[in-house]
Amino acid sequence: MLNEFIEKVIVHEGEGRGNDRRQRIDIYLNFIGAFEVPAHIVTPAEVEEQRRQQEEQAAKEARSKELEKARYEKRKAEKRAFTARKKAGLLTPEEQEAEEKRLAHNREWQKEWREKRKATEPPKPPKKKSLKELMEIEKTGAELTPEETERLAEHRRKKAAQHKAWREKQKAGQPKTRTLKELAAAQKEGEALTPEESERLEAHRSRKKIAREKLVRQAETDPEAAAELAKQRAYSSEATKKSRQKMYEEAATGNPEAVERYENYLAARREAYHRKKQEAERTA
Numbered sequence: 001m002l003n004e005f006i007e008k009v010i011v012h013e014g015e016g017r018g019n020d021r022r023q024r025i026d027i028y029l030n031f032i033g034a035f036e037v038p039a040h041i042v043t044p045a046e047v048e049e050q051r052r053q054q055e056e057q058a059a060k061e062a063r064s065k066e067l068e069k070a071r072y073e074k075r076k077a078e079k080r081a082f083t084a085r086k087k088a089g090l091l092t093p094e095e096q097e098a099e100e101k102r103l104a105h106n107r108e109w110q111k112e113w114r115e116k117r118k119a120t121e122p123p124k125p126p127k128k129k130s131l132k133e134l135m136e137i138e139k140t141g142a143e144l145t146p147e148e149t150e151r152l153a154e155h156r157r158k159k160a161a162q163h164k165a166w167r168e169k170q171k172a173g174q175p176k177t178r179t180l181k182e183l184a185a186a187q188k189e190g191e192a193l194t195p196e197e198s199e200r201l202e203a204h205r206s207r208k209k210i211a212r213e214k215l216v217r218q219a220e221t222d223p224e225a226a227a228e229l230a231k232q233r234a235y236s237s238e239a240t241k242k243s244r245q246k247m248y249e250e251a252a253t254g255n256p257e258a259v260e261r262y263e264n265y266l267a268a269r270r271e272a273y274h275r276k277k278q279e280a281e282r283t284a
Contacts, residue, residue, distance in 0.1 A: 004030075005029050005030055006027065006028070006029060006030070007028040007029060007030050008028045009025065009026070009027050009028070010025070010026040010028070011023070011024075011025050012024040012025070012026070082095075086099065129148065131151070131152065131155050134148050134151065134152050135152070138152065178197065180200065180201060180204050183197050183200065183201045184201060187201065215228060215229050215232075216229060244265075247261060247262055247265065248262070250262075
């Protein structure tokens with residue numbers, strides 16, 4: 001009954017050999033012509049064949065990897081042994097010559113490779129000079145480019161800002177130290193000073209007194225020292241006059257503190273006058 005539906009069968013020439021041999025067969029049925037097996041239909045035999053082929057391929061790959069690993073380990077062991085012999089100086093003249101040729105060939109090849117890579121890369125911009133080099137050039141008096149001048153100025157501004165921030169941080173962490181002028185004014189007003197402040201003020205006054213006495217002694221024989229002493233005396237006299245004039249003007253305005261200060265000044269002058277008078281009478 002099956003043969004009654006088949007019109008003809010055409011067998012084509014086979015291609016390939018062994019497991020890879022393939023041969024096409026066309027089956028023509030009555031009323032419908034050539035019959036093609038749908039591609040999505042896979043027979044159990046084809047499934048089994050695919051599984052067998054996959055297993056064979058996996059076994060081949062595993063075997064190939066094992067052989068490659070064995071060859072790699074062998075080459076590695078031979079290289080280690082060769083390196084040990086080379087370090088110990090046990091190579092034969094032929095091996096030494098072959099090793100030198102190999103190294104020379106590698107160096108030449110690396111040189112060519114670097115040159116090719118450099119040829120393909122864009123040219124590098126010129127290397128910028130360091131800030132230290134720019135400072136040295138500036139010291140010699142040589143001219144800098146506008147970009148270099150701006151770099152150096154920016155560096156100095158940055159350093160100045162950092163130093164200022166550090167200085168402010170140091171000041172913030174320390175108590176404010178009064179100047180010698182402030183200490184003298186506080187002592188004059190009767191304010192109690194700390195032992196450190198009193199020591200600073202006395203040391204300053206002692207230094208000034210010693211420097212003054214030294215200048216007076218030098219003025220006896222040194223014209224320059226005499227001129228300096230005269231200059232200091234003139235400055236002191238002028239400062240005293242200005243201070244007295246200011247005191248007079250403030251007392252004239254009716255300021256109680258200024259009036260009291262002026263009266264104390266007059267009292268001190270009278271006392272000094274009488275003391276000098278009494279000393280003069282005793283000596284006479």
